Amino acid sequence: MDFFRPVSLAEALELKAAHPECTPIAGGTDLMVELNFDKKRPETIIDLTACSELQEWSRDNGTVRVGAGVPYSRIIAELATDLPGLAIASRTVGSPQIRNRGTLGGNLGTASPAGDGIPPLVAVGASVELASTSGTRSMPVTEFITGVKENALRGEELITAINVPGSRGPQQFSKIGTRNAMVIAVATFSVALDLEARSVGTALGSCSPRPLRASDAEAFIADEIDWDGRTPLPESAAARFGELVADAARPIDDVRGTAAYRKHALKIMAKRTLTWTWEEART
Amino acid sequence: MSAPTKTIEVTRVRGGVGENAARPDGIPKVTGEFAYSSDLWAEGMLWGATVRSPHPRARIVSIDIAKALALPGVWAVLTHDDVPGNKTYGLEIPDQPVLAWDQTRYQGEPVVLIAADHPETATRAADLVDIFYEELDPITDPEVAMDPGTDVLHPEAKNPHNLIRHVRIRSGDPDASADVVVSGEYTIGMQDQAFLGPESGLAVPDGEGGVDLYVATQWLHVDLDQLAGALGLTEDRVRITLAGVGGAFGAREDLSMQIHCCMLALHTNRPVKMMYSREESFFGHVHRHPARMYYEHGATRDGDLVYVKARIILDGGAYASSSTAVISNATCFAVGPYEVPNATLDGYVVYTDNPPCGAMRGFGSVQACFGHESQMDKLADALGMDPLELRIRNAMTTGSKLPTGQIVQGPAPVKELLESVRDMPHPDPTPSGPLDLTLLPGGVSNTTHGEGVRRGVGYGVGFKNIAYSEGFDDYSTARVKLWSAGGEPIVEVHTAAAEVGQGVTTIQMQIARTELGVEQVVVLPADTQVRSAGSTSASRQTWMTGGAVRKACEAIRVRVLTDALVGLDGDPGDLSLEGGKVISSSLGVVADLADAIGDAAYEETYEYHHKKTFPLDPETGQGDAHVAFAFSAHRATCDVDTELGLVKVVELATAQDVGKAINPQAVEGQIEGGTAQGLGLAVMEEIQVKDGKVMNPSFTDYLIPTILDMPPMQIDVMELGDPDSEYGVKGVGEPPTISSTPAILAALRNASEKPLTHIPVRPDHFLWSGERPGELGP
């Protein structure tokens, strides 16, 4: 096995161009598990942790550009105000050790339906920035993830950053697991209020092969909310929102939970998180 | 020997019985320097690997090892043909093949062994072994397995219909009737011991056909017996030394890689190391028996128990392991620590094609306790009585008679334990301050800010036997030596007691310090150069090996004091050893112990036996089968998010009679750890087996409690003293695992008003409208 440790993004991209089959490693919290289980035997590994460009984040015109190599612990500590939904989701990832190593780029690289970093990105319409020696392209997260553990990354490309619209209203994220920490999601739900556009963004996790928005629920609740008067949300509206979210899900039965439970849980999480966000917006 | 010297102050040795003596392995474990069996290494060693059957049930048509053998770096590829001695082994019944030949009976059964110069080469060679299987339909339901029409998995077995053992207990009137009757059906999933140090060891051939094995295990001599048999060697040519053990909990009672590793070492004449991965470990050891239990309780309107009927079916899986003893416990303790005049109890343990099941902390009592405590709550409900009051009313005491006819002789403080947990202060209601997600069901996953959360409180009490039962003489041997070097007395203790993390090494040191008044005590590594200490299981080592060490020390003390008396007026009963001095009650300090010893070395070996026990009558189940009993009670306080079915165990309070706490800190450690394991069974730990296949052989999906799941505890340690043991000790390790689970379940039912008849409870169980899966609730 060959192992490269480039010290700049440019060098990393050169290596990737020369060895398109090689596997990048960032925090290694997914990849090392795959190696351990003998599910992958890469010939070449390229370690991205010395490319400082990937470990940075910046604000630009209302959008936050999060480097692919920024670990969860920094998202929590540094971006909780700009990207509250992503920060709440990051807090639910693994343990302190995993949050110190694990990155958003790695979460997208793995493209698991249970990736907790993904729904908060989908709910606000974030996009992924992909680079190669021949240039940079960008695409919405929903397009980037093409199936269960499949993404649109080309051999010569690396994920360099995720461009996330800064929050324009309260955001929430909720995750079901059968343990109170360090658990893979049985189902997750993300919601983001956009008080300027008067719209509601949603995303479901662990409930379909690809990340999913509950468009009907979004449209329904945007109409129901009293954006001007900021009156409390009728419980019936929140409940209906929950049902529409559950209707959007395409869950399966597996060792972590049943499809029926996943739908049920989405209904409750959607109702609760929507209520929390709207209460926060009102007060 | 000089004349009596003047009296000087004698300081008692530190770290004796009753103190929180520091464990010698404590700091190395915390700093990562402790050498576990997986850290073993020898010059020029090879790596072993195991090829396992992917099928739960299959006929082996052919095995082709040619390609694997041809791979460069491979030193040996062995099959059943290469087993030098007995082709099968087992703790109670030798029914398990060292390597399968004609058929495999569970997924993961070992078929071929490989030794290579690198673990990766061994793994690649494993992929090159060609085994042609003819798959058969696995038998996976134990009740179906018992049907006369079902295929028999072990035609050579002594019982028909895949039955490993049926325990039948009858006491009192089988037709007794009662005012109030409740019945219930309860099921338990397969729990894993989940020790953190997977199976591993190193076998070193001695060049003369014998072998030394360094291994993490629980009972060196039972390993030796099976190992020597399979290797076709006499026991003196096989030596076993305990390597660093990373937890056991019953999972190391059966052999795993011991025979395999030695076969490879003897075949290649090179040291061979084997080390399972976490995934392989799930297939490499037995698990806790899943159970299906049918109960009926009858009581008077006032709440006196009239009868209990129970039918308990345990899934033994593919091989017998210790199933015969587990079902004995499950049946003997099926009614719990209560006085029940009439009992009709049937326990069955059955062969299936599921993973083999055997010993795990609590050993049969865990399953029974979930059954009887669930029933006690149900009965209290039917009687309109407080569940605690019902328990106290029927509590067993010293002198009570078990359904087996045995009279309980030691302390049996069931009532006192329940009262203790009842009277402990309750935890605060959900705090009203700033939102702290870690205190809520779902934790940091942010599923509730209080919505749907209801609190419940529940109680559980349980008991089990200490040491082995039904006539088995599980003695323990201690060799103790006292000499002096550089003017300091030194004690050396040698036993084969396996330190698996519970602290038996420290216990031995503490006892020797107290008995001989010597601070410097060395406990030699446990090995087979001394006779058996019995198993580190059944909560027995402090009683048995502790007892042996004390008796050996006493024998030495008598000799030292007798020698010290020479030339003095007095009687040996007048003398004692304390603080490195020989002390006379009339004359004061008569000598430094080191001087008294001089150049002599005192050595004594003692074999400690517990009182004799007897088999159970096969028809009636009557008999004095058990040595002694240990009791504990728990109170659980739980918050349930009733809409999502998520749980936060808020607090666990417990009271336990430990007889005598030789090391109070170690006692608390056992109580906390055992309780955590019981919490795991209550709310998350289950090996999911579908059609004989394990669906979650990893810590990704086999969940064990984290620090955010395990709540703070209140612990009341009672020291009531057992009349039959040294210092009055009882075992400590298992009871907490027994009573914690039902207490948590009672609290969850109390909060949710759901029947919750299966453990572990999963979120959707809270949402079922009835007892079984169906439409989810609101």
Ligand SMILES: Cc1cc2nc3c(=O)[nH]c(=O)nc-3n(C[C@H](O)[C@H](O)[C@H](O)COP(=O)(O)OP(=O)(O)OC[C@H]3O[C@@H](n4cnc5c(N)ncnc54)[C@H](O)[C@@H]3O)c2cc1C
């Ligand atoms: C104990 C444990 C708990 C966990 N808990 C959670 C959890 O709660 N929620 C959750 O979502 N995940 C969890 N995970 C999974 C994992 O931590 C996350 O998916 C994490 O985001 C992966 O990031 P990483 O940097 O470690 O990825 P790596 O393992 O380094 O890489 C993952 C994949 O992405 C690719 N990759 C990484 N960076 C790039 C890049 N810049 N360009 C292109 N490809 C790239 C790699 O080639 C690889 O295929 C857990 C893992 C463990 C071991």
